[in-house]
Amino acid sequence: MFRKPYLSLDCFKIFMNRFHKLDKMTSTRCAVCKYFRRRCPPDCIFAPYFPSNDPQKFTCVHRFYGASNIGKMLEEMPVHLRADAVDSLYYEAKCRIQDPVYGCVGIISSLHQQIQIAQSQLAKAQAELSFLDANLAAAEPTPSHSEPLVQPNGAVDHGLDDPLNTWFY
16 A cells, blocks of 8 residues: 655755745846846846846836847946936836837926926016016106105205196196
């Protein structure tokens, strides 16, 4: 008769320890290496920019640019600019997914249009303010005709010599 093999508790612990070690080894792979199911080399160019906890970032960028093109771009770029470049590629890819025709250009043109509208509203408000300032300056109280005006030389002007004031004539 055939007996089933039976796993002792010690064997089970050893098995689980090895399993967890394998799991820890695979979790150090970057998202690119996980996507292609390959080992992540220590000098992997993708690892700093595509971490394993954000695989969507790579799949989104890979969909539009391809892994080899991304790798070529990163290799040709200075190290201090690579993170910003990857973020830009990711943003452009996300915009292209949301708007396949225009992508981020559609967002840029929309923002440009909003700027133009705001500038025209600002110009209109400034014109209204200058108009109100001009009306306020014109409506400032002038001395009434009943009050005599004192000239700089000390003489009193009663306003009778004003040719524009025709009430007297």
